[in-house]
Amino acid sequence: MLTRRNIMKGVGVSALAAVPGMSPALAAPAPAKGASVTGAESAKLFLPPDEVAPATVDRLPLSWSKERTSRLCEMLKEQGFEGILLTNQWNIIYFTGLWHTTTERMIHCFIPTATGTPIWFYPALDRDLIQSWWYDDGGEMYFDWLDVEGTMVQEGKVAKGPTNDLWRWMLRHIKKRGYGGKKLAVDKELTPTAQTKVGEEIGTPMASAEQLCLYMRMRKTPLEIALTRRAYSYFDKIHAYARDLILTHGTDLMDFEVAHAARKFGVEIMMKDLAPDGKPHNAVGISVGVNCRAGQPTGYPHPNQFFYNRIQKGQALQVSGVVRIGGCGGECYRPYMIGPRTGHMEKIWTVTRDACLMQKDLSRKGTKCSDVAYDIHKFQVEQGVQKYVYHRPAHGEGMEGHQPPYLALGDHTVLDTGMMFSVEPGLFDPETGTGANFSDGFIVKDSGPSLQMSRLPWSEEWAWINI
Numbered sequence: 001m002l003t004r005r006n007i008m009k010g011v012g013v014s015a016l017a018a019v020p021g022m023s024p025a026l027a028a029p030a031p032a033k034g035a036s037v038t039g040a041e042s043a044k045l046f047l048p049p050d051e052v053a054p055a056t057v058d059r060l061p062l063s064w065s066k067e068r069t070s071r072l073c074e075m076l077k078e079q080g081f082e083g084i085l086l087t088n089q090w091n092i093i094y095f096t097g098l099w100h101t102t103t104e105r106m107i108h109c110f111i112p113t114a115t116g117t118p119i120w121f122y123p124a125l126d127r128d129l130i131q132s133w134w135y136d137d138g139g140e141m142y143f144d145w146l147d148v149e150g151t152m153v154q155e156g157k158v159a160k161g162p163t164n165d166l167w168r169w170m171l172r173h174i175k176k177r178g179y180g181g182k183k184l185a186v187d188k189e190l191t192p193t194a195q196t197k198v199g200e201e202i203g204t205p206m207a208s209a210e211q212l213c214l215y216m217r218m219r220k221t222p223l224e225i226a227l228t229r230r231a232y233s234y235f236d237k238i239h240a241y242a243r244d245l246i247l248t249h250g251t252d253l254m255d256f257e258v259a260h261a262a263r264k265f266g267v268e269i270m271m272k273d274l275a276p277d278g279k280p281h282n283a284v285g286i287s288v289g290v291n292c293r294a295g296q297p298t299g300y301p302h303p304n305q306f307f308y309n310r311i312q313k314g315q316a317l318q319v320s321g322v323v324r325i326g327g328c329g330g331e332c333y334r335p336y337m338i339g340p341r342t343g344h345m346e347k348i349w350t351v352t353r354d355a356c357l358m359q360k361d362l363s364r365k366g367t368k369c370s371d372v373a374y375d376i377h378k379f380q381v382e383q384g385v386q387k388y389v390y391h392r393p394a395h396g397e398g399m400e401g402h403q404p405p406y407l408a409l410g411d412h413t414v415l416d417t418g419m420m421f422s423v424e425p426g427l428f429d430p431e432t433g434t435g436a437n438f439s440d441g442f443i444v445k446d447s448g449p450s451l452q453m454s455r456l457p458w459s460e461e462w463a464w465i466n467i
Contacts (some may be wrong), residue, residue: 004156037248038167039240039265040392042283045462046236054230058274059284059326064223065097066116068216073113075212076185082463083112084185084209085174090400091187092211093327096192098133099284100126105145106166110174119177121170124154129280140173140394142166170200180278185209217398218405219418224328225443225451228420231329232441232453238266238290239334239456242319246311246336255294256308258319263290266323274325285327285399291320296433298335301390301426313467314340316348316434327399329334331422332454339466345434346464348427351383352436353458359393359407360442363421363450369411376425377409388427395422397441419444420453 048277072095076084084090086109089102096118100107106124109118120139122130127141143151147164151157174184181203189208190198198206220228242262246253266288276283297303298316311317320333335352337345355376362372376393392408397420405413407421422442426437441453456462 005120006050008229036247037241039237039244039363041247042240042243042462043237044455045459046240047452047457048332048452049455052229052451054233055226055397057223057227057326058282060097060223060227061099064221065095065134068221069095069111069118070116072213072216073111073116076209077113080183081113081185081207081209082182083110083174083179084116084187085110085206086187086213088187088213089383090217090398093399094217095213096134098130099281099327100129103145106170108140109139110177110179112179119174121173122392124152132280140170142169147254154461160348165197166412168201171198175202183207185212187213202406218396218403219416220420220443221418224461225418227326227328227455228330228441228443231323231325232332232455234270234288234325235323235329235332236298237269238262238288238321238323239332239454241265242290242292243334243336243462246317247465247467251311251313253311254308255311255317258292258311259290259307262292262319263288263321266290270325273376274291285324287324287329289321289323291318293318293320298435299428299430299433300435301428301437303401311338311467313338314342316345316436318435318437320437320439322401329421330397330441330453332435332456333424333439334456334463335419335438336463336465337436339464341464344429344432345385348385348388348429348434349436351380351385352425352427352438353463355379355393356423356438356440357458359423359425359450360452361449363407363415363442363444364448365415365417365444366394366448367415369405369407369413369415370409371408373407373409373411376407380425380427385427388429390426390428391424393423393425394442395424396420397422415444417444417446421450 070205093099105123108121111118117137119137120130122141124141124143143153147166148159148161149164184206186206188210195205218421242258245258274283293307294309294311294317295315297307298318315338317336317338322331323329337349358376362375373393380389392406396403396405405411421442423438423440423442430434442450445451
């Protein structure tokens, strides 16, 4: 009988090694690769620990979400609101702790400010997740999008009929719970059509509380910062592994292979600690994304080509990605300049590195985002590298990825404690295929320079390598 085991046994390692483009280093048996590369050598160059210890929890607990919701309700009550409708995936995750997947299906929750407990409006698809989480005040379930009212196939109820307007359906249930004519908020600016239906069903329009929700999410709490540090502690090890892999196997490697080997390494060390059991609400908000691009693609800020290039001497290389635990974490990139280096390569890297360190020092509480961006861009121009500048120095970082505010010339937001930013005053030269873009997580403190989330160094010793 032909089985997968027989096929793999018949192929053998020697056949894999003969595949065009397959690196001998990665075609070798897994134990041999694991024995030679651990990341331990590069880890010796890590920066020393600072005042923030990694969290011991794997996610933000429900008690944290309840505290955040209570605070939101307090601020809404001060403005006379009796409830808020959450429609945005990231607001729902932040305030209720329910990690969920969004599609065209409607998952909303209404939170009365008097109780601070969510009332859910959700599809049958997600009933196991929602009913096993924060479900004290229940909610209303529909079968699926698009819906026919009264249909619940899982209960044996199958019907034909007109399409159920789920927005109106939800509003009617909110009214039935005693909120008709009340002053209510919603976490976004409603379209005229949606607002008209609110008026027809509830009796009064819903005011936007989008900025209030965002205000809270932009300012990371101590537990979010500690969980972010935990994510970055794994990311540090991933970068150390990737660096050791490149130094060990050099030009035998494709950038694709570095990315996938580093991601596998990262997932394995994380899962040993997280011990997922396959059940809902455990091991949530986990992402381990690692990329590697060698040579020409480093010369573009957002390349659209697939990365499958051999690592070579005398080229730029970047290892990058995003790692999160429980939604907390962020970006961490490090650009390398492989010898023999040109003066141009060294300048691109050095000016970029110096601008990153400027960002850390300039990003202080009370400073405007636009002022930080202005000083960094002025520095880039003074160094004569303006031709290679493609974008702002940084974006805000949250569970969703990019999040306001932005270190950009047009963003005049005043920096506040807990705001987190990427670190990207990168430089890109498509003509020579030379680019350098560091990223990390810088979090604004009560005083002094920002807090760096990774323990990766900014040194030539780390990044100017020879293979």
